[in-house]
Amino acid sequence: MPETASANIGVVGLAVMGSNLARNLASREGNTVAVFNRSPERTRTLVDEHPEAGFIASESYDEFVASLQKPRTAVIMVQAGKGTDAVISELTARFEPGDIIVDGGNANFHDTIRREAEVRSHGLHFVGMGVSGGEEGALNGPSLMPGGTAESYETLGPILRTIAAKAPEDGEPCVTHVGTDGAGHFVKMVHNGIEYADMQLIAEAYDLIRQGTGKSPAEIADIFAAWNTGELESYLIEITAEVLRQVDAATGEPLVDVILDAAGAKGTGAWTVQNALDLGVPTSGIAEAVFARSLSSKAAQREASADLPGPAEAWTVAPEDADAFIEDVRRALYASKIIAYSQGFDEIISGAEQFGWNIDKGEIAKIWRAGCIIRARFLNRIAEAYADDPSLVALVVAPYFRDAIAGAQESWRRVVQIAAGAGIPTPAFSSSLAYYDGLRAKRLPAALIQGQRDFFGAHTYRRIDKDGVFHTLWSGDRTEIETEPSWH
Numbered sequence: 001m002p003e004t005a006s007a008n009i010g011v012v013g014l015a016v017m018g019s020n021l022a023r024n025l026a027s028r029e030g031n032t033v034a035v036f037n038r039s040p041e042r043t044r045t046l047v048d049e050h051p052e053a054g055f056i057a058s059e060s061y062d063e064f065v066a067s068l069q070k071p072r073t074a075v076i077m078v079q080a081g082k083g084t085d086a087v088i089s090e091l092t093a094r095f096e097p098g099d100i101i102v103d104g105g106n107a108n109f110h111d112t113i114r115r116e117a118e119v120r121s122h123g124l125h126f127v128g129m130g131v132s133g134g135e136e137g138a139l140n141g142p143s144l145m146p147g148g149t150a151e152s153y154e155t156l157g158p159i160l161r162t163i164a165a166k167a168p169e170d171g172e173p174c175v176t177h178v179g180t181d182g183a184g185h186f187v188k189m190v191h192n193g194i195e196y197a198d199m200q201l202i203a204e205a206y207d208l209i210r211q212g213t214g215k216s217p218a219e220i221a222d223i224f225a226a227w228n229t230g231e232l233e234s235y236l237i238e239i240t241a242e243v244l245r246q247v248d249a250a251t252g253e254p255l256v257d258v259i260l261d262a263a264g265a266k267g268t269g270a271w272t273v274q275n276a277l278d279l280g281v282p283t284s285g286i287a288e289a290v291f292a293r294s295l296s297s298k299a300a301q302r303e304a305s306a307d308l309p310g311p312a313e314a315w316t317v318a319p320e321d322a323d324a325f326i327e328d329v330r331r332a333l334y335a336s337k338i339i340a341y342s343q344g345f346d347e348i349i350s351g352a353e354q355f356g357w358n359i360d361k362g363e364i365a366k367i368w369r370a371g372c373i374i375r376a377r378f379l380n381r382i383a384e385a386y387a388d389d390p391s392l393v394a395l396v397v398a399p400y401f402r403d404a405i406a407g408a409q410e411s412w413r414r415v416v417q418i419a420a421g422a423g424i425p426t427p428a429f430s431s432s433l434a435y436y437d438g439l440r441a442k443r444l445p446a447a448l449i450q451g452q453r454d455f456f457g458a459h460t461y462r463r464i465d466k467d468g469v470f471h472t473l474w475s476g477d478r479t480e481i482e483t484e485p486s487w488h
């Protein structure tokens with residue numbers, strides 16, 4: 001048991017994220033970091049490998065809590081779900097009013113809302129904090145999305161600002177108080193949904209170029225590296241080039257050709273879509289990205305379907321057209337990426353309304369500029385768009401994005417047409433374009449759907465030419481009556 005409470009912050013959970021976050025904290029002036037892990041071996045390994053960090057290590061919750069200065073602050077970095085609840089229960093039993101428990105795991109924000117209320121009932125602060133950037137980000141500077149009370153952020157904010165990534169444009173730390181209770185984890189969830197869409201779009205771009213031009217992964221790596229110097233500049237484009245360039249030591253083949261084509265998922269993308277459905281937000285590009293991973297993992301169905309008929313003729317791009325095709329794909333990728341972010345921010349707006357959070361969209365764009373997986377040059381444009389018009393209804397109508405899509409849309413349409421004709425699945429490219437055209441449409445066939453609903457279920461409809469709610473007597477003389485609204 002430590003003789004004095006000497007740490008100003010503690011970390012519970014010392015797997016890849018917690019150990020790196022603890023080292024990041026310890027490297028900042030003024031911090032003394034207490035560390036604890038359920039299995040003591042991890043704690044011992046961390047302390048042995050990093051004596052320079054000056055960790056105060058504990059092998060029990062009692063010791064850990066005793067090593068923290070009051071008011072105590074502990075960051076939990078454990079497996080989200082039951083592990084988080086177990087640690088919260090141990091800390092809550094030992095912490096005192098005014099102490100702060102931070103959950104930096106990928107928690108479901110509904111759990112965070114529940115936990116915040118429960119922990120608050122003990123007089124403690126609970127901060128659900130989204131952390132993005134993986135292992136490297138946790139160590140050198142993640143993007144941080146804390147929720148919780150403004151009061152807890154007064155204590156926590158200065159420490160978080162020191163460990164967060166710094167935006168390359170202005171050096172601003174990538175952290176902001178997102179909103180109360182589950183707001184931070186909600187925004188992190190949407191971040192991950194956008195991450196799924198971004199990754200799927202990149203994968204579709206790669207697939208089209210590979211199948212269309214026959215270029216090798218290494219050649220396509222060069223294309224992505226070139227794209228990374230322009231408007232598509234982003235971490236995900238950068239690492240795509242790295243992955244495509246990698247050669248498998250065992251076979252000498254490109255690594256991408258020996259990796260099983262079944263994409264995993266831990267659940268945050270699915271949460272984004274589940275909540276979008278609950279909120280009535282059309283995040284179709286993100287949904288397609290989640291479903292594309294599911295489809296890729298349906299081994300039996302894919303095997304059984306492998307001989308199903310496709311296009312009669314094989315498709316390739318003539319060598320003299322290859323550069324133009326690749327440029328079309330680049331533009332289609334940029335336009336679709338804008339849609340993915342537009343849908344993600346739409347979900348943030350609706351979630352904020354639903355849960356009573358005052359989320360500053362421009363600040364969210366700013367804290368995603370560095371440290372996180374979706375960091376990208378064009379986040380500056382999103383921040384500018386919300387600075388120009390904080391009540392912007394959709395990113396796609398902001399002047400910069402409107403112009404960007406105007407410049408890309410002919411390419412985008414060609415790419416989707418070619419993919420459909422060639423039988424190459426591009427669910428994210430295609431659904432993003434359909435979403436864009438759906439938003440643009442002066443009139444949608446939803447009118448027919450309303451007519452059908454009224455026919456079979458008397459669900460009623462509204463008219464374009466007068467107020468009120470109407471029903472046609474379909475089973476009677478088919479005259480129209482004004483009526484009470486049915487449920488939706």
Ligand SMILES: NC(=O)C1=CN([C@@H]2O[C@H](COP(=O)(O)OP(=O)(O)OC[C@H]3O[C@@H](n4cnc5c(N)ncnc54)[C@H](OP(=O)(O)O)[C@@H]3O)[C@@H](O)[C@H]2O)C=CC1
Pocket residue numbers: 013014015016017018037038039042077078079080082083084086087104105106107131132133134135
């Ligand atoms: N990996 C990544 O890139 C990112 C991860 N995250 C999130 O950060 C958190 C930590 O991730 P990561 O470092 O990958 O670790 P894991 O998600 O693999 O979790 C392992 C850690 O959880 C601890 N743990 C599990 N169950 C319990 C329990 N009941 N009581 C106490 N401790 C428990 C383990 O302790 P023990 O050693 O005893 O088993 C270990 O320290 C997760 O919530 C994850 O979703 C967020 C952003 C990125």
Ligand SMILES: O=C(CO)[C@H](O)[C@H](O)COP(=O)(O)O
Pocket residue numbers: 106131132133134192195264265266267268269373
């Ligand atoms: O949170 C993250 C980055 O922001 C993680 O990397 C994320 O959990 C990866 O998700 P998945 O395993 O579902 O692809």
